[in-house]
Amino acid sequence: MSQQPRRQRTASEPVLSVENLxxxxxxxxxVIRAIDDVxxxxxxxxxxxxxxxxxxxxxxxxxxxxxxVDDPGRLLDGSSIRFRGEELVGKTEDEYRDVRGDGIAxxxxxxxxxxxxVYTVGNQIKEALKLHQGLTGKAATDRAAELLxxxxxxxxxxxLTEYPHQFSGGMRQRAVIAMALACDPDLLICDExxxxxxxxxxxxxxxxxxxxQDAEDLAIVFITHDMGVIAQVADRVNVxxxxxxxxxxxxxELFANPRHPYTQSLLESIPGRGDADERLxxxxxxVPTPHGAATYCRFAPRCPKAFDECDAIHPxxxxxxxxDVEHTAACLLYPDDLPQEEALAIHQERxxxxxxxxxGDAQLVxxxxxxxxxx
Amino acid sequence: MTEVVESDESAREEDVLVEVxxxxxxxxxxxLTGTPVKAVDGVDFDIxxxxxxxxxxxxxxxxxxxxxxxxxxxxxxxxxxxFDGRDVTSLSGSELKRWRRNAQIVFQDPESSLxxxxxxxxxxxxxxxxxxxxxxxxxxxxxxDATVTGDAEAVGPTATGRDVDVTVTVSGDDADVAVRxxxxxxxxxxxxxxxxxxxxxxxxxxxxxxxQVRRAHVRDLLERVGMQxxxYFRYPHQFSGGQRQRIGxxxxxxxxxxxxxxxxxxxxLDVSVQAKILNLLEDLQDEFGLTYLFIAHDLAVVRHxxxxxxxxxxxxxxxxxxADSLFDEPANPYTHSLLSAIPEPDPTIESDPITLRGTPPSxxxxxxxxxxxxxxxxxxxxxAFDDLDDETWAAIDDLHRIVRERGRAERSLRERARxxxxxxxxxxxVEDIVVEVFGRLDRTPDTTAERSFEAMMDALPRDVRGxxxxxxxxxxxxxxxxxxxxxxxxxxxxxxATSPAYYDVDEGGRVSMCHRHDPAYDDVxxxxxxxxxxxxxx
Numbered sequence: 001m002s003q004q005p006r007r008q009r010t011a012s013e014p015v016l017s018v019e020n021l022x023x024x025x026x027x028x029x030x031v032i033r034a035i036d037d038v039x040x041x042x043x044x045x046x047x048x049x050x051x052x053x054x055x056x057x058x059x060x061x062x063x064x065x066x067x068x069v070d071d072p073g074r075l076l077d078g079s080s081i082r083f084r085g086e087e088l089v090g091k092t093e094d095e096y097r098d099v100r101g102d103g104i105a106x107x108x109x110x111x112x113x114x115x116x117x118v119y120t121v122g123n124q125i126k127e128a129l130k131l132h133q134g135l136t137g138k139a140a141t142d143r144a145a146e147l148l149x150x151x152x153x154x155x156x157x158x159x160l161t162e163y164p165h166q167f168s169g170g171m172r173q174r175a176v177i178a179m180a181l182a183c184d185p186d187l188l189i190c191d192e193x194x195x196x197x198x199x200x201x202x203x204x205x206x207x208x209x210x211x212x213q214d215a216e217d218l219a220i221v222f223i224t225h226d227m228g229v230i231a232q233v234a235d236r237v238n239v240x241x242x243x244x245x246x247x248x249x250x251x252x253e254l255f256a257n258p259r260h261p262y263t264q265s266l267l268e269s270i271p272g273r274g275d276a277d278e279r280l281x282x283x284x285x286x287v288p289t290p291h292g293a294a295t296y297c298r299f300a301p302r303c304p305k306a307f308d309e310c311d312a313i314h315p316x317x318x319x320x321x322x323x324d325v326e327h328t329a330a331c332l333l334y335p336d337d338l339p340q341e342e343a344l345a346i347h348q349e350r351x352x353x354x355x356x357x358x359x360g361d362a363q364l365v366x367x368x369x370x371x372x373x374x375x
Numbered sequence: 376m377t378e379v380v381e382s383d384e385s386a387r388e389e390d391v392l393v394e395v396x397x398x399x400x401x402x403x404x405x406x407l408t409g410t411p412v413k414a415v416d417g418v419d420f421d422i423x424x425x426x427x428x429x430x431x432x433x434x435x436x437x438x439x440x441x442x443x444x445x446x447x448x449x450x451x452x453x454x455x456x457x458f459d460g461r462d463v464t465s466l467s468g469s470e471l472k473r474w475r476r477n478a479q480i481v482f483q484d485p486e487s488s489l490x491x492x493x494x495x496x497x498x499x500x501x502x503x504x505x506x507x508x509x510x511x512x513x514x515x516x517x518x519x520d521a522t523v524t525g526d527a528e529a530v531g532p533t534a535t536g537r538d539v540d541v542t543v544t545v546s547g548d549d550a551d552v553a554v555r556x557x558x559x560x561x562x563x564x565x566x567x568x569x570x571x572x573x574x575x576x577x578x579x580x581x582x583x584x585x586x587q588v589r590r591a592h593v594r595d596l597l598e599r600v601g602m603q604x605x606x607y608f609r610y611p612h613q614f615s616g617g618q619r620q621r622i623g624x625x626x627x628x629x630x631x632x633x634x635x636x637x638x639x640x641x642x643x644l645d646v647s648v649q650a651k652i653l654n655l656l657e658d659l660q661d662e663f664g665l666t667y668l669f670i671a672h673d674l675a676v677v678r679h680x681x682x683x684x685x686x687x688x689x690x691x692x693x694x695x696x697x698a699d700s701l702f703d704e705p706a707n708p709y710t711h712s713l714l715s716a717i718p719e720p721d722p723t724i725e726s727d728p729i730t731l732r733g734t735p736p737s738x739x740x741x742x743x744x745x746x747x748x749x750x751x752x753x754x755x756x757x758x759a760f761d762d763l764d765d766e767t768w769a770a771i772d773d774l775h776r777i778v779r780e781r782g783r784a785e786r787s788l789r790e791r792a793r794x795x796x797x798x799x800x801x802x803x804x805v806e807d808i809v810v811e812v813f814g815r816l817d818r819t820p821d822t823t824a825e826r827s828f829e830a831m832m833d834a835l836p837r838d839v840r841g842x843x844x845x846x847x848x849x850x851x852x853x854x855x856x857x858x859x860x861x862x863x864x865x866x867x868x869x870x871x872a873t874s875p876a877y878y879d880v881d882e883g884g885r886v887s888m889c890h891r892h893d894p895a896y897d898d899v900x901x902x903x904x905x906x907x908x909x910x911x912x913x
Binding site: 053054149154155156157158162166168169170171198199200201202203204206207225226227228229231232234251252255256265266267269270271272279280281282283286 | 433434615645646647648649650651653654657672674675676678679680712713715716717718719720721722723728730731732734773776777780781784804807808811812
């Protein structure tokens with residue numbers, strides 16, 4: 001996995017632009033706000049990483065973009081997902097199917113469960129080719145063999161006739177990637193694609209993704225919980241906690257200069273970064289399950305730097321980096337060049353503003369979202 | 376038990392708790408279906424008292440099987456496991472049951488290793504019930520011949536530490552009773568009656584019921600692993616992954632073992648939770664003087680927690696030594712590759728790792744010679760091909776792997792019939808494969824029109840071309856065995872011929888299994904540097 005110089009963001013239009021994405025799950029017992037106000041852009045040829053603990057909403061973000069959020073979950077009004085300038089929220093299932101086939105593809109964590117055990121690998125790739133590109137017969141077989149070669153599976157023609165159980169774990173994930181490439185996508189969403197694999201195989205898959213990205217100028221959204229992997233693959237990183245992005249930065253900036261207390265704790269709990277004899281830092285408590293809009297900082301109960309106002313004011317994203325670096329964090333400690341009262345006032349003002357615009361939303365959305373007074 | 380922990384470093388060097396000699400575990404051995412799966416294929420190592428030995432390797436390398444064999448969850452096919460000098464592979468019946476109290480295991484997946492229909496208390500208590508804990512053991516100080524009756528039994532004169540629950544010092548008809556600290560009972564819970572006739576008889580009676588003592592012990596354990604005493608009556612599904620793993624740890628510690636196998640105990644957990652469990656395991660080790668075998672695939676975790684590390688590949692230990700030196704200056708090519716594959720949590724590191732090609736071979740059909748020879752980045756090449764470039768070698772190695780895999784692929788009856796009749800099968804496109812493998816080279820033609828089999832062959836040096844022509848001929852007639860033999864004959868080396876011995880690679884007693892440590896060959900580091908450019912070890 002040779003390291004490319006970090007790709008400079010081109011002035012081009014983003015391939016994917018997510019704004020104010022909010023996804024809720026409504027059950028008889030409670031309403032769970034799995035994604036709360038998430039916004040990010042992905043440009044051609046770059047890799048945007050989303051990193052966080054389990055339960056933080058990483059996979060729901062991916063599924064929301066792919067239109068795979070099923071009942072009882074739904075996207076709240078005001079959410080916007082634009083792919084190549086086209087709004088995806090509100091599309092019917094049929095319309096969405098065209099998008100999935102044509103532009104966005106997804107690679108899931110467990111390759112064994114994304115492959116059908118009773119069809120040969122070749123059959124499954126050819127099905128994708130038939131659906132998305134109308135290829136059949138010999139043309140489809142040839143293209144399928146080419147795709148397998150493109151993901152570095154040797155002896156491709158023989159492999160086409162084999163079943164998923166005859167493939168090793170790494171080779172299955174390659175086959176899944178080949179299938180994703182069958183629709184010639186502009187955007188690839190990888191949801192923990194290497195978590196189930198060994199490090200040596202992980203290195204192969206990351207190298208493969210890197211090569212494909214360079215060859216096709218592919219935009220990649222890479223979801224993982226592994227800070228090591230994110231450091232190697234991502235150009236920009238969003239740190240996710242309890243359904244929100246708490247910090248956004250270019251990857252080098254994030255690792256060199258983490259600003260949000262959550263990011264700092266997360267980095268400190270990785271073994272091997274500090275002295276081997278030291279005790280590992282850990283974060284007390286668990287990721288909370290968010291219900292409805294936040295009126296406070298969701299990380300405050302576990303935060304070593306929390307103070308009284310953290311329970312009363314919801315932090316907004318503020319610039320925390322150097323002038324020309326896009327680095328923001330949602331924490332009441334910032335901006336740290338201002339006196340604390342002024343910093344708090346900024347967050348307070350943004351919250352009030354959000355509530356004012358959010359009020360309209362709340363009525364449109366549904367009565368289940370409890371207004372904050374009732375909480 | 377404190378004696379062991381406090382003993383100085385040099386004494387600990389000698390103090391081996393577990394000694395493994397030539398241990399093998401084969402599955403399907405002696406079945407009619409052919410060759411056995413060689414999950415563990417002859418390993419030797421020691422585990423010293425009070426240390427943590429790490430066991431790392433890719434999935435399928437046999438590390439879990441080895442761990443399970445050590446605690447006798449699998450019966451060893453061959454070899455011995457000496458526990459405190461006693462071979463335990465041949466134990467059975469009540470002896471085995473008694474020994475099991477000393478060796479426990481924590482499993483990887485806290486979701487599936489706890490019974491969802493039992494309460495936490497029942498789960499942790501189960502080993503106590505099974506072993507009828509506590510079996511109070513009594514030492515009568517200064518009188519090894521004394522008879523012990525009642526709810527307790529006498530211990531031999533050599534027993535120390537946790538083997539002695541109660542010490543009774545007799546003076547006349549009175550007795551001074553001392554109880555080991557980690558038991559949830561005190562001297563006041565015991566009724567001790569001394570009869571000093573011709574031989575001393577000590578009658579010990581436990582006043583609370585055994586069930587009460589067990590419950591108290593379980594509650595203590597829950598607290599020790601960071602849960603609350605009240606969690607006794609909860610069910611596993613009410614807890615998060617990290618807490619469930621704590622329950623698994625409490626269960627393993629219930630019988631106060633000396634040796635605990637930790638089989639990927641943190642792999643299923645988030646990094647912040649993982650840190651908590653690792654800290655807990657370190658605390659418990661200090662507190663109880665435990666010896667750990669820590670199985671993991673996450674090398675950063677292993678480096679953090681282990682004193683020594685064994686690196687496994689395909690049922691063999693490739694390298695074994697002190698964790699720090701092994702990670703800082705790996706000796707074995709496999710350790711080099713494994714370390715180089717870990718993504719560093721630091722985006723500024725511009726490393727160019729050695730990416731291993733392919734996957735490990737099947738343990739049913741391990742390569743002849745060195746187990747790592749099919750993927751080794753530092754493999755010895757025959758002298759005749761000194762001038763051949765790395766790229767062509769990579770292609771030859773790729774072809775070698777494909778031929779191996781083809782030989783192993785299952786053929787249906789229909790396919791065999793078609794082969795015999797000379798009809799086309801999915802195995803017949805040999806020339807395509809050669810074009811595919813050698814077409815990537817700089818020396819071979821680029822344009823599709825020119826990429827015929829003949830053109831590829833013409834572009835290769837004469838001494839490479841000859842054997843390749845034979846190999847393709849064999850493949851065309853479906854004789855994979857012959858093809859493989861021809862490949863090894865032409866391009867094989869010491870690595871394919873004999874299994875390497877272990878060489879000492881540093882003063883700390885680190886050993887590594889590789890032909891390259893033989894002075895007759897260049898050592899691993901310089902070779903990797905030459906073949907992989909900037910890569911200069913870590």
